[in-house]
Amino acid sequence: MSGHSKWANIKHKKGKADAQKGKMFTKLGRELVVASRACGGDVNNFRLKIAIENAKAQNVPNENIQRAIQKGSGGADGAAYEELRYEGYGPGGVAIMLDILTDNRNRTAGEVRHIFSKNGGNMGETGCVSWMFQDxxxxxxxxxxxxxxxxxxxxIALEAGADDLETDPEEFLIYTSPEAMEGVRQALQDQKIPVSESVLNxxxxxTIEITDSDQARKIVHLMETLEDHDDIQGVYANFELSDSLAAEF
Structure with a gap:
């Protein structure tokens, strides 16, 4: 999963810029609304708890967090977001999966399809690449x-049930099964180890290793364009950048 780690680091740096533009706040707010709606605002619910912690880690103001939770638990107030997963291919046959939150699936599908085709990729049918990924x-x-x-x-991580640990110049990434995620997160918290983000991805x-600079730029541009779309909550792909290309980006 080393290639995923390199891309995660690129996204992490980009995420700081997104937060400054307000895009990160918008996406975190949507997740809070949907998670709250799904559990009726129960802050002990795992998904909502994670959404709250991720929002706090990105310095979303507490009043914004509470407002989003109330909006979600209120039911009919605000937009009714639908959760979807789109799949497709990028340049070089790179497999891409997208997590979507939208209040208009037809509009979002058309816009995402346009992004793929404009950037050397194509949107595929459900299931075309999901078999290559594991939650x-x-x-x-x-x-x-x-x-x-x-x-x-x-x-500490392995004893708590983690599967793997990856290192990066700026961060550590701990991977777990979906079932073990909460236990590992709690074990880290008990040891006062700071967790800046907890996600199920x-x-x-x-992975496909990308060594050509032009192809890498096309893939990264597609990934960034998809991530910039307001309705796309998560972008996942199976490419791995070589060390030299990762350093470029």
Whole structure:
């Protein structure tokens, strides 16, 4: 999953810029609304709890968080968002999956299809690439905030049920099964280990290595364009950038 880690680091840096533009706040707010609606505003619900923690990690104001929870638990107030998953291919046959939250599926489908075709890809049928991915819990730990050694972190994570640990110049990524995610997150919290993000993501089981610079730029531009779309909550792909290309981006 090393290629996924490199792309995650690129997205992490890009996410800081998104937060400044307000895009991150918008997407986190939507997730809060949908999670709250699904559980009736129960803050002990796992999905809502994770949504709240992720919003706080991105410095979303508490009043915004509470407003989104109330909006979701209120039922009829506000837009009725629908959760969808789109699939497709990028340049070079890269497999791409998208998590969608939309109040107009026809509009969103048309816009996403246009983004794919304009950037050398194509939107596919349901199931065309999902078999290449496996849902995993992903916990992000900022390297600069960790007071323990990497070996200690790995030991705590594995003993709590984690599957894997990846390192990056800026952060650690801990992967778990969906069922073990909450237990691992709680074990890290008990040890006062800071978790900046907790998400359940589809992770590619195998990756395509990209070594050509032009092709890499086309793929990354497609990924960024998809992520910039207001209705797209998550973008996942099975490409791996070479070390030199990862450094470029």
């Amino acid at each position: 995993k819990g992903q916990l992000t730990i900022p390297r600069e905030e960790l007071k323990l050694t990497e070996d200690d972190l790995m030991l 589809p992770i590619p089981q195998n």
